[in-house]
Amino acid sequence: MSESEKEARCRQILRTVTSDALQATPAILWTYPDPTKEEIPVDPKTVAKGAPPAKGAPPPEEEVAPLEADDDPEAGGLFLSHVWGEPDWWAPLFGAGQYNVAKQLQVAAALQRGANRGDLLPPDRDARVWVDCASLPDAVVPFDHPLEELTLGTYAMPIKDLKKLIPNADRPDGYTILHLNEEGYRFEGTMNLREWDEQGRPMEKTTPQMVEWEIPPGWYHVRSAEVIPEDRVSPEEAGKKRKLRPFAEQMRAWSNGLHLRDEVWVEFTLGSIRAECMLLAETMLALHGGLLAVVTWNYFDRLWPFVEWVVYCSRRGPNCVQLASDHFVGAGLVELQRAIRRLKVENMGVRDERDRELLLGMLKRMFKCDTKHLTQGYVKPKDGRLTEAIKAPITDYSAVERYARVTAIAVFAHDAADTANRVPGAGDEQGWAALAGELGYLDLQAALKKAKPFDWDELSALRNPELGELSEIRPPEEREATFDAYVEEWWTGKVLPVLEDERKLAMR
Secondary structure, X not given: OOHHHHHHHHHHHOEEEEHHHHHHOOHHHHOOOOOOOOOXXXXXXXXXXXXXXXXXOOOOOOOOOOOOOEEOOOOOOEEEEOOOOOOOOHHHHHOOOOHHHHHHHHHHHHHHHHHHHOOXXXXXXXXXXXXXXXXXOOOOOOOEEOOOEOOOEEEEEEHHHHHHHOOOOOOOOEOOEEEXXXXXXXXXXXXXXXXXXXXXXXEEEEEEEEEEEEEOOEEEEEEEEEEOOEXXXXXXHHHHOOOOOOEOOOHHHHHHHOOOOOOOEXXXXXXXXXXXXXXXXXXXXXXXXXXXXXXXXXXXXXHHHHHHHHHHHHHOOHHHEEEOOHHHHHHHHHHHHHHHHOOOHHHOEOOOOHHHHHHHHXXXXXXXXOEEEEEEEEEOOEOOEOOEEEEEEEEOOHHHHHHHHHHHHHHHHHHHHHOOOXXXXXXXXXXXXXXXXXXXXXXXXHHHOOOOHHHHHHHHHEOOHHXXXXXXXXXXXXXXXXXXXXXXXXXXXXXXXHHHHHHHHHEO
């Protein structure tokens, strides 16, 4: 599949939420649903109108409408990348405050900063965000995963019922999308099977066959469809009917083009939109104008956010990353730098082990992750068999790990430059240049050391710095804008070229 075709598909299944809706959602949004948690049974008498709560019972939680994503074919918004779980040492560093509340406040602040930058979002368009809890559909069945099953079921029904199930589409091609609500869909019908003689003439007698099936709720797309023999449609006639060309045409357009009567039966298969989103994750990422990265110190301990970070930086560039971490840097700075030091692909975790192969495959396709087979032992000869070597595949992820470290250090240093102390002798206040040198990234260290917040602040204060004290003093807003311009000049002129060289070293 070409990149343009992948992008076209992504635009049809891309669903985002508005920035305002995301900011207005309570902090409970960031609590990962625990499927193993048992619901506490409730006595109907205690929830009757006016009945007092049971003694010792917690106060009832306010019902919160789920955050719902809408179709977003224009794309170009922000892709929110985060870790669900609370990092270790949260309470000692930030007190007993709730992690979810702090995360919600941090996301809201970063959304505002991202929208105000002007270079991450399309002009004259409301800020929209891809966030996994709303934009990525839930699994419809346990085996709904692109590396397990792409076809989730086969179903048969007459055209008249199919028209009620499959909605009309605005365009003749693309995904035939089926969205079933909480009740799903259940079908019952009778198919009349008829035998045909050698000359293809119908026999008089038919055999009724009951057809029953059920589709669970969720988001689907039609993977295949064809006319099947039944009653007045012979096997020969059914075989002449052209099969559906998925994505090249909508199912309703296909059936209308064949002029199928309402009583004709068709058989179709379904796949999930979730699997499509996961298969197209690389292209889906690159469609977004900015990566909103909520980088806590367990961010690079998880494989999904790590892949999102390196893929986005390599496809769109580190300059399109908006950090949502400035609230965590203070007390958690040392933990963030430790996280970058210990970054190692083989140690990263996933909630679903099936995701690991999918994500590692993406890294191997894009980056220099060569695999060698190392001999770990031998099988002794037996029953005429010769000695066999036991070899295990070992993949070297050091190139992509290095790229992740250098981009993370640089982006954090860029973010820190805006909030620097701006006092003499306080260079590299947060130690990012020192960390680059410690890890052996000397070119990056040299570029980061060229950040001069104190000098930039002095130059920003004067309209004509060459006149010294005789120069007119800038007003505060203009002074800050000038300081920001110095920061961006350093970032684009000194740091980004180093990161581009690192990208070329890491990519295939």
